[in-house]
Amino acid sequence: xxxxxxxxxxxxxETIDGTLIRLNANIEFPHEVASCLERGADGIGLxxxxxxYLSSAQEPSEEDHYRAYSQVVRAIxxxxxxxxxxxxxxxxxxxxPLADHEHNPFLGLRSIxxxxxxxxLFRPQLRAVLRAAVHGDVWMMFPLIxxxxxxxxxxxxxxxxxxxxxxxxxEHRQDIPIGMMVEVPAAVLMLDRFAKEVDFFSxxxxxxxxxxxxxxxxxxxxxxxxxxxxxxxLRLIEHSVKVADAAGVxxxxxxxxxxxPSRALLLLGLGVRSLSVPPNALxxxxxxxxxxxxxxxxxxAERAMTLESAREVDIFLADRLRELV
Ligand code: PEP
Ligand code: MG
Numbered sequence: 197x198x199x200x201x202x203x204x205x206x207x208x209x210e211t212i213d214g215t216l217i218r219l220n221a222n223i224e225f226p227h228e229v230a231s232c233l234e235r236g237a238d239g240i241g242l243x244x245x246x247x248x249y250l251s252s253a254q255e256p257s258e259e260d261h262y263r264a265y266s267q268v269v270r271a272i273x274x275x276x277x278x279x280x281x282x283x284x285x286x287x288x289x290x291x292x293p294l295a296d297h298e299h300n301p302f303l304g305l306r307s308i309x310x311x312x313x314x315x316x317l318f319r320p321q322l323r324a325v326l327r328a329a330v331h332g333d334v335w336m337m338f339p340l341i342x343x344x345x346x347x348x349x350x351x352x353x354x355x356x357x358x359x360x361x362x363x364x365x366x367e368h369r370q371d372i373p374i375g376m377m378v379e380v381p382a383a384v385l386m387l388d389r390f391a392k393e394v395d396f397f398s399x400x401x402x403x404x405x406x407x408x409x410x411x412x413x414x415x416x417x418x419x420x421x422x423x424x425x426x427x428x429x430l431r432l433i434e435h436s437v438k439v440a441d442a443a444g445v446x447x448x449x450x451x452x453x454x455x456x457p458s459r460a461l462l463l464l465g466l467g468v469r470s471l472s473v474p475p476n477a478l479x480x481x482x483x484x485x486x487x488x489x490x491x492x493x494x495x496x497a498e499r500a501m502t503l504e505s506a507r508e509v510d511i512f513l514a515d516r517l518r519e520l521v
Contacts, residue, residue, distance in 0.1 A: 220473075401424045450473075
């Protein structure tokens with residue numbers, strides 16, 4: 197097994213008709229970079245920085261952020277790292293109480309909303325990202341963007357901290373790609389507008405499923421309704437990829453959906469050419485990519501889009517995967 201892992205590491209994530217797929221990894225901690233490289237990741241497609249908060253006893257300082265990001269950037273070499281800004285709130289709570297009791301935390305003060313409201317929390321992180329960008333190919337991504345106004349506020353704050361750093365004579369880079377997660381249906385519907393103001397998109401299916409189907413992603417009572425293969429979710433993804441392609445803005449998928457081989461092939465069929473998956477899923481997803489042609493994936497997607505339920509889609513995908521891989 198170790199040998200096949202090694203062989204696979206050095207082979208490209210390429211379909212049999214020669215289409216190169218970017219296969220990145222999702223991480224939560226710097227030490228995970230090693231296992232990504234062992235498995236041949238093209239880069240880090242999602243670095244969930246809120247784990248810096250969740251794993252330490254005190255609130256991290258700008259230096260703590262900077263150290264962690266620099267460690268990741270240096271370890272990955274010249275490959276890109278997408279650093280996602282804090283995604284705290286709801287299921288991921290920090291050190292201080294950031295909101296009083298909320299009836300619907302997933303609809304509440306979480307993620308970018310929380311960062312914009314707590315700038316003393318957000319600014320040190322933004323400064324650290326721009327500082328770490330000196331050491332490699334750093335991209336910055338905002339989570340849970342719902343309105344253009346949120347995106348503009350976040351981008352403005354990046355400009356402000358960059359000016360501060362320049363004034364203070366601290367080494368940094370400002371000219372890095374800035375993008376957003378697509379994980380709220382409102383953002384999907386407005387994607388053509390967002391496309392004019394970002395350098396890249398990354399579809400977060402974990403939250404997109406939750407908000408599209410009105411199913412709490414952490415609630416076991418409705419877990420059977422939480423399906424990324426639901427036709428409504430597929431339509432939103434299809435639409436996002438079309439709009440992003442038409443605007444010439446790169447789009448990736450970084451939710452868990454992309455780590456299931458059959459769903460990954462469906463995503464390729466919908467036009468996705470960049471996936472980001474947990475490190476342990478890299479080999480199986482790469483293996484699946486290397487056994488199909490884009491035409492086969494497109495046929496899978498075309499048929500899947502005619503089906504009426506997640507169950508039908510899953511049965512169809514399982515059958516096709518058995519035939520192909
Ligand atoms: C997502 O929502 O799909 C995602 C990748 O982010 P998280 O799971 O951290 O919310
Ligand atoms: Mg999310």
